[in-house]
Amino acid sequence: MRVSVRAAAVAASVMALGVAASPALAARSHASATRVKVVAVEFKFTVTPAVISKPGAVTFTLVNKGTIGHDFKIDGKKTPVIKPGKTATLTVTLHAGRFPYVCTVPGHAAAGMKGIFTVK
Numbered sequence: 001m002r003v004s005v006r007a008a009a010v011a012a013s014v015m016a017l018g019v020a021a022s023p024a025l026a027a028r029s030h031a032s033a034t035r036v037k038v039v040a041v042e043f044k045f046t047v048t049p050a051v052i053s054k055p056g057a058v059t060f061t062l063v064n065k066g067t068i069g070h071d072f073k074i075d076g077k078k079t080p081v082i083k084p085g086k087t088a089t090l091t092v093t094l095h096a097g098r099f100p101y102v103c104t105v106p107g108h109a110a111a112g113m114k115g116i117f118t119v120k
């Protein structure tokens with residue numbers, strides 16, 4: 001009798017943990033992406049911060065403060081070309097290392113729209 005009561009209590013607490021864990025984990029994985037702001041103008045990017053210390057998901061928010069279209073490409077992924085005044089986001093998963101980024105509009109990287117993003 002005592003054993004079965006204890007087993008029921010354990011089962012109930014495991015169920016409670018299971019119910020509680022799912023939304024908590026979902027919230028945590030969403031919140032854990034490091035957010036980085038990328039401002040584009042002719043012809044350079046300002047990336048803040050340019051160095052992070054946490055490998056994993058990184059969400060770049062591109063803001064076009066220039067007068068022509070720009071995009072942002074890093075680690076093989078890129079945003080669409082966005083018009084002046086617009087924003088776009090790009091989430092990539094980065095291990096520790098140095099990751100070159102560019103604007104892929106022809107001529108823009110050569111004109112200065114490129115750099116290195118670092119994950120320590």
Ligand SMILES: [Cu+2]
Pocket residue numbers: 069070071103104105108109113
């Ligand atoms: Cu550009």
